[in-house]
Amino acid sequence: MAKRGISILKGIEAETVTELLNKAYCDEWLAYYQYFIESKVVKGLMKDAAIAELDQHAADELRHANMVAGRILQLGGTPVLHPKDWLTHSNCGYDAPENPDVLTVLEQAIKGEQCAISVYSNILDITREKDIITYDLVSQILADEVEHEEDLQALYDDIHEFIADIKKNIH
Numbered sequence: 001m002a003k004r005g006i007s008i009l010k011g012i013e014a015e016t017v018t019e020l021l022n023k024a025y026c027d028e029w030l031a032y033y034q035y036f037i038e039s040k041v042v043k044g045l046m047k048d049a050a051i052a053e054l055d056q057h058a059a060d061e062l063r064h065a066n067m068v069a070g071r072i073l074q075l076g077g078t079p080v081l082h083p084k085d086w087l088t089h090s091n092c093g094y095d096a097p098e099n100p101d102v103l104t105v106l107e108q109a110i111k112g113e114q115c116a117i118s119v120y121s122n123i124l125d126i127t128r129e130k131d132i133i134t135y136d137l138v139s140q141i142l143a144d145e146v147e148h149e150e151d152l153q154a155l156y157d158d159i160h161e162f163i164a165d166i167k168k169n170i171h
Contacts, residue, residue, distance in 0.1 A: 006075060012130040018077030020123050021068050021134070024141075025079050026090040027119060028065035031112055032058050034094055038109065044102035046159050053155055054109070057148050064141050071137055091119045106156040113149035120145060 006014050035058035039051045069079040080089055087094060092115035095108040120142040127135045 008132070010130050012127065014075040014077070017127065017131055017134055018072050018075050020126065021072050021075075022077065022080050023089055023091050024119055024123065024138075025065055025068045025072065026086040027092045027116060028061050028068060029083070029086050030090055030092065030094045031116065032061040032065060034097070034112060035061060035109065038097045038100075038105045041097055041100040042102050042105045043100045044159075045162065046155070047102050049155060049158075050102050050106065053151055054105075057109070057151075060144055060148065064144065067137055067141065071134055074133070092116060103156065103159060106152055106159070110149060110152045110156065113145055113152060116145040117142065117149060 009017070035054045039054035039058065042050050042054065072079045080086065092112055095112065097105050097108065099105075120138050123138045124135060124142065127138065
């Protein structure tokens, strides 16, 4: 634990920040796995585009988990050590892709990104002017999550529009 680094916290305890970050850390691991497995099982129209998007997002979520773990350690905490604890400590949970239809998978992924946006927005509100390092790190992650939601929504809309065009041309 870096004593001087922790001493720059203003009006917030390191333990409070590590608790928030550990929940986000669990979310990132669950999001990583959700995207990873969705990219393996997804079926349907434009699945190759969905697979590319899901694989990229999985890599980003793993990078986020690494960033969050690093900050937890800087604050003298310990990242959640066992995968069995991810679900019980997460904010956003996990939606198994039991229906591998591309639109359903994308809906689940969009829902997950929206939850992540809410979680990181909340952490920003709590750490603003109290923990500049966590605030900066979370701002970077939040920007990625917003981009992820946009990417997934655009793909979802493209597929939905394509299906509507096909139906219109059949009749």
